[in-house]
Amino acid sequence: MLTNKTVLLGITGSIAAYKIANLARMLKKLHCNVHVLMTENATQFINPITLETLTEHKCLINTFDRNFQYSVEHVALAKQADLVLLAPASANVIGKIANGIADDMLTTTIMACPCKKLISPAMNHNMYHNAIVQDNLKKLEKFGYEIIKPDTGMLANGDIGDGRMPDEKILLEYILKEIAFEKDLSGKKILVTAGATREPIDSVRFISNYSTGKMGFALAKSAMLRGAEVTVIAGHTEIAPPMFVKVIPVTSAKDMFQAVTSIASNFDIIIKSAAVADYTPVTTVDYKIKKSDASLEITLKRTQDILQYLGEHKTDKQFLCGFSMETENLLENSRKKLIAKNCDMICANNLKIDGAGFGTDTNIMTLITQNREYELPKMAKESVAHAILDKILEIMY
Numbered sequence: 269m270l271t272n273k274t275v276l277l278g279i280t281g282s283i284a285a286y287k288i289a290n291l292a293r294m295l296k297k298l299h300c301n302v303h304v305l306m307t308e309n310a311t312q313f314i315n316p317i318t319l320e321t322l323t324e325h326k327c328l329i330n331t332f333d334r335n336f337q338y339s340v341e342h343v344a345l346a347k348q349a350d351l352v353l354l355a356p357a358s359a360n361v362i363g364k365i366a367n368g369i370a371d372d373m374l375t376t377t378i379m380a381c382p383c384k385k386l387i388s389p390a391m392n393h394n395m396y397h398n399a400i401v402q403d404n405l406k407k408l409e410k411f412g413y414e415i416i417k418p419d420t421g422m423l424a425n426g427d428i429g430d431g432r433m434p435d436e437k438i439l440l441e442y443i444l445k446e447i448a449f450e451k452d453l454s455g456k457k458i459l460v461t462a463g464a465t466r467e468p469i470d471s472v473r474f475i476s477n478y479s480t481g482k483m484g485f486a487l488a489k490s491a492m493l494r495g496a497e498v499t500v501i502a503g504h505t506e507i508a509p510p511m512f513v514k515v516i517p518v519t520s521a522k523d524m525f526q527a528v529t530s531i532a533s534n535f536d537i538i539i540k541s542a543a544v545a546d547y548t549p550v551t552t553v554d555y556k557i558k559k560s561d562a563s564l565e566i567t568l569k570r571t572q573d574i575l576q577y578l579g580e581h582k583t584d585k586q587f588l589c590g591f592s593m594e595t596e597n598l599l600e601n602s603r604k605k606l607i608a609k610n611c612d613m614i615c616a617n618n619l620k621i622d623g624a625g626f627g628t629d630t631n632i633m634t635l636i637t638q639n640r641e642y643e644l645p646k647m648a649k650e651s652v653a654h655a656i657l658d659k660i661l662e663i664m665y
Contacts, residue, residue: 274301306374307358418434458488458497599616613660
């Protein structure tokens with residue numbers, strides 16, 4: 269994912285420095301070229317040899333250290349970088365950079381980098397909230413640096429408060445957002461539905477389906493990574509939503525219908541991927557009690573058709589993509605849906621095929637447009653999501 273990308277990791281004197289070793293490892297697993305710069309104080313918390321072993325590059329500390337290739341001096345390294353992450357960032361180094369002080373290898377290199385720079389403060393919560401530190405952070409934001417908000421929890425000295433550096437997995441997500449993909453969806457507003465709706469029968473029972481939200485969230489994350497402004501309207505899901513997208517939670521099909529239709533006109537692309545319960549209970553009949561079991565009879569009526577509404581009200585500038593899950597006559601039934609719902613594309617899969625459908629990490633899709641069908645092989649849902657977005661862009665332009 270990060271092949272041919274270079275990330276500079278800057279480490280300052282903080283107990284949180286140990287987390288960066290795992291971050292470097294995760295970046296290398298994604299085929300990223302990783303260089304580490306450390307302050308002298310940082311070496312008191314983590315040995316440079318650890319990071320050199322993980323990154324396969326010399327860890328740079330001293331500006332005047334000549335024990336490395338001439339081409340890897342601070343300006344050359346700055347030119348290579350696609351992204352800089354300063355984590356953990358101490359109050360001292362934040363203050364230096366904010367005020368133009370470059371007196372070591374780390375600050376000198378960061379000053380020379382024209383690429384995007386992320387700062388993850390890590391310090392005692394009283395120090396973090398010091399007016400001088402906050403003013404320096406605001407300065408950095410004004411100069412184009414992005415500040416990663418610290419976590420709240422137990423700090424190294426046992427205090428509870430904010431100032432703790434986020435988990436390295438969170439830091440990785442910030443890096444991926446910036447450089448994992450080209451921003452070919454920049455400027456686009458995308459609405460995605462995800463997860464299963466639930467229709468209550470009584471205080472303990474509901475009608476739903478097996479949707480987990482994996483495909484919808486994969487679409488939302490992929491679009492976000494490609495630069496889109498993404499909103500997700502989510503029913504019940506079994507995984508956490510992606511970072512950096514707006515999530516509107518709903519429960520019933522009626523909730524989802526109201527949420528979608530109230531904002532749909534604001535979006536360039538709408539992907540209706542959620543599995544909405546097709547029926548909602550109207551009346552509940554008395555329980556029929558037997559010796560061995562209890563059964564419940566209910567009367568059902570169809571819910572409002574979200575995709576139908578979107579198709580009837582979409583503008584010429586909007587792209588509408590729906591999903592079709594079938595157990596037979598996949599292409600025929602899905603093409604009928606494409607026409608009946610006035611969609612620009614239908615993503616169809618057969619629930620009887622292994623590796624497709626609900627709850628899996630993979631999917632097997634056929635993308636159906638007005639004129640053609642495009643069969644996708646079995647792929648991870650993230651890869652399927654990118655293929656869907658590629659086809660949407662191709663059709664739009």
